[in-house]
Amino acid sequence: MAIPQVKFNREEIRLNKIFDNTGKMKYTNPGVQCEEVQEVYGDLMFGDVPESRPITYASYVMSIDGKIAYEDNEVGPMIAKKNLLDAGGASADFWVLNLLRANCDGILIGSGTLIKEPDYSGSAYDPELLSARKEEGKPTAPWTVIVTKTGKKIPFGNPVFSSEEIPVVVATSPEGFKNLKQEIRKEYYVLPPADSEVHKDEIKQKLKDNRGKIAVIVTGTGHETDSRELLCILRVMGMEKVLIESPAYCHHLMKEELLDEIFINTSCVFVGGSATGIGTNGQSFLSTDHPHAEIVSIHMHSPHFVYTRYKMIYGLK
Ligand SMILES: NC(=O)c1ccc[n+]([C@@H]2O[C@H](COP(=O)([O-])OP(=O)(O)OC[C@H]3O[C@@H](n4cnc5c(N)ncnc54)[C@H](OP(=O)(O)O)[C@@H]3O)[C@@H](O)[C@H]2O)c1
Numbered sequence: 001m002a003i004p005q006v007k008f009n010r011e012e013i014r015l016n017k018i019f020d021n022t023g024k025m026k027y028t029n030p031g032v033q034c035e036e037v038q039e040v041y042g043d044l045m046f047g048d049v050p051e052s053r054p055i056t057y058a059s060y061v062m063s064i065d066g067k068i069a070y071e072d073n074e075v076g077p078m079i080a081k082k083n084l085l086d087a088g089g090a091s092a093d094f095w096v097l098n099l100l101r102a103n104c105d106g107i108l109i110g111s112g113t114l115i116k117e118p119d120y121s122g123s124a125y126d127p128e129l130l131s132a133r134k135e136e137g138k139p140t141a142p143w144t145v146i147v148t149k150t151g152k153k154i155p156f157g158n159p160v161f162s163s164e165e166i167p168v169v170v171a172t173s174p175e176g177f178k179n180l181k182q183e184i185r186k187e188y189y190v191l192p193p194a195d196s197e198v199h200k201d202e203i204k205q206k207l208k209d210n211r212g213k214i215a216v217i218v219t220g221t222g223h224e225t226d227s228r229e230l231l232c233i234l235r236v237m238g239m240e241k242v243l244i245e246s247p248a249y250c251h252h253l254m255k256e257e258l259l260d261e262i263f264i265n266t267s268c269v270f271v272g273g274s275a276t277g278i279g280t281n282g283q284s285f286l287s288t289d290h291p292h293a294e295i296v297s298i299h300m301h302s303p304h305f306v307y308t309r310y311k312m313i314y315g316l317k
Contacts, residue, residue, distance in 0.1 A: 001162045003141060006098075006125040010039050013092040015299035015307060017042050022296055025311060031103045034132035040092075041099060041299065047260070049240045053231035056253060057261040058244035059100045060278060061093045067271035068247055068278060074116040080305075083267045089305030093265045095126065096307055100263060102129035105239035106143040106169075110246030114146065114155050121159040122245070123166060141166040143239065147230075147249050149223055151176030156185040164212065169234075171217040173225045180216065188214040193229060194236040203236050227256050251279025254291050257314040261296065266306045289317055 020042075027045035031037075037044060049055055061080045062068050069076050080090040101107060102124035114120055123141040124130055130140065144160050144167070151172045160166055170188070172180055189210045192199040207215070217233055220226040227249075234242060244250045244259065253259035274280075285291065293310035300306055 001121075001159055001164075003121065003123045003163055003165055004125055005127050005130075006094075008036075008040075008091060008095050008098075008126055010036060012088040013095045013301070014040050015092055015301055017297060017299050019295060019298040021294070025296060032099070032129060032132045032136065034128055036126075036128045037099065037132070040095065044099065044103070046241065051235075053228070053235050053258070054105065054239045054242040055261075056231070056242050056244055056259050057100065057104075057263065058250040058253075058259060059097055059263040059265075060247065060250075061097075061265040061267055062277070063267060063269045063271040065270055065272060066277045067275040069116070069276045070271060071273065071275045074276070076113070076117065079269065079271070080265065080267045083269050083304055085268070086302045086304035089267070089301040092301045092305065092307070093267065096263065096265060098124045098126045098129055100243050101142065102126070102133045104142050104241040104243040105138065106145050106234055106242040108145040108147060108242055108244050108246055108249060110248050111146060111148045111154055112248060113246060114158055114160070115153065118155065118158060121163060121166065123163075139165075139167075142243070143167050143169055143234075143237070145169045145171055145234065145242070147171050147225065147246055148180070149173050149176050149225055151178070151180030152183065154180070154183065156183075161186060161214075167211075167215070169215045169217055171219065171225065171230050173220045173223050174218055175223045176225075177216070177218045184214070184216075186214050187212075188216050190216045190218065191233060191237075193219070194232045200236045203233065207237060227253060227258055231258060247276065247278045248281060251282045254279075254285075254312065254314075255282075257291075259312050261312060262293070262310050264308050264310065266308065268304045268306075292316055
């Protein structure tokens with residue numbers, strides 16, 4: 001299945017940058033660049049890529065009360081699309097996601113989103129962003145990295161598994177791998193840990209030898225995965241920037257102090273109740289120990305949509 005293309009109207013989605021703190025961040029690593037990015041968003045810069053893991057940045061659209069899905073329609077983008085006061089703001093939200101996808105080498109997604117969004121296929125759909133990406137030497141689609149502790153109920157019928165252009169990794173725990181082996185519907189190969197030069201070479205060779213098959217990464221012990229180990233392997237696979245689309249894993253990465261940034265697009269709608277937020281199934285941070293953040297930039301489309309980029313800060317107690 002070919003990756004769908006979606007054209008955006010620059011006039012409709014143009015964003016107004018109202019706060020820019022990137023100078024203070026000393027970011028010198030440019031993201032994807034083209035005329036459309038300049039016109040709609042302005043410069044998008046990143047920090048240096050660490051040696052042992054990729055830069056990690058998450059992206060979500062949320063209601064003004066921090067919900068990322070309605071309870072009666074759990075497809076995340078509805079939080080933007082059902083803002084009846086600014087259709088252009090909803091398109092701009094989707095474009096920002098496209099921008100962040102076009103920038104990255106891997107999109108990390110949870111099995112929860114794959115189940116609730118059966119049409120999900122992680123890639124940038126904007127032809128201009130895609131060609132800018134390709135000009136920078138990147139492949140059409142980033143890796144889709146599916147995280148699962150249990151290895152159960154991965155929806156292998158989803159379009160993400162049937163696109164030849166989208167390479168897929170399933171990252172699981174040792175116990176999860178036992179289940180995955182029973183349920184996996186496609187050919188797969190297992191990558192070793194990135195704990196020695198020999199293993200690093202083996203990872204690179206296996207990628208070359210197994211194009212079109214699913215790469216499986218097993219980390220951690222028992223039912224738990226090890227995110228530091230996973231990110232290390234993704235870096236050896238060549239990933240410099242990874243977009244975190246899994247809300248549960250985003251929360252987990254913050255616990256591990258491994259999430260660098262988060263882009264939150266606020267759609268001015270209110271959801272309330274116990275609808276899903278980021279990490280609502282996880283354990284809350286304590287009043288005595290929690291991540292902080294500093295705003296990198298703020299864009300607005302209208303008084304109904306705000307697009308905020310945060311740099312995470314850890315270790316303050
Ligand atoms: N508004 C937005 O921007 C936006 C963006 C994305 C998603 N969403 C919405 O959010 C909802 C899904 O949220 P979610 O938090 O339930 O889903 P999720 O993060 O996509 O997936 C949760 C699953 O991820 C796996 N997982 C979590 N932590 C893990 C770890 N440490 N190691 C390995 N695997 C791990 C587990 O899979 P197993 O159960 O298989 O072990 C868990 O059940 C959907 O309604 C979706 O549409 C909204």
